[in-house]
Amino acid sequence: MTGPTRPEEAAFAGLLCGLAARYPDLPPVWITGNGSAEADTVTPDGAVHEPDRIGFGLVHVDYDTLTRTPKDSYHWYRGLITAHRARTEEAAR
Structure with missing residues (x-):
């Protein structure tokens, strides 16, 4: 399976994609864990x-x-x- 599978994953993915679209010159974001x-x-x-x-x-x-x-x-x-x-x-x- 690819992509988010839970609502909070979809919301987080949407947030990151929205930031990338709104601010195309942002440096890369590395998600290393969530605790x-x-x-x-x-x-x-x-x-x-x-x-x-x-x-x-x-x-x-x-x-x-x-x-x-x-x-x-x-x-x-x-x-x-x-x-x-x-x-x-x-x-x-």
Whole structure:
């Protein structure tokens, strides 16, 4: 089978095709994945460890208590931003 098979796939494909038609000079767009919606588990150390899902959500929210727990992704992204800022500031000198 070719092409989208679910409504959300058709909508996403339509969005991408619409962007390409409206803005023909856009650079290529690479779709590499859309994450993995799985239950988060806050471990006894008070963290959400997710080595296979870095980048899928930054903060776990307990909807009963509204407690927010930073995930491993949060710390990874924080490091990425810090490293980028350091390189940018160094280049500006």
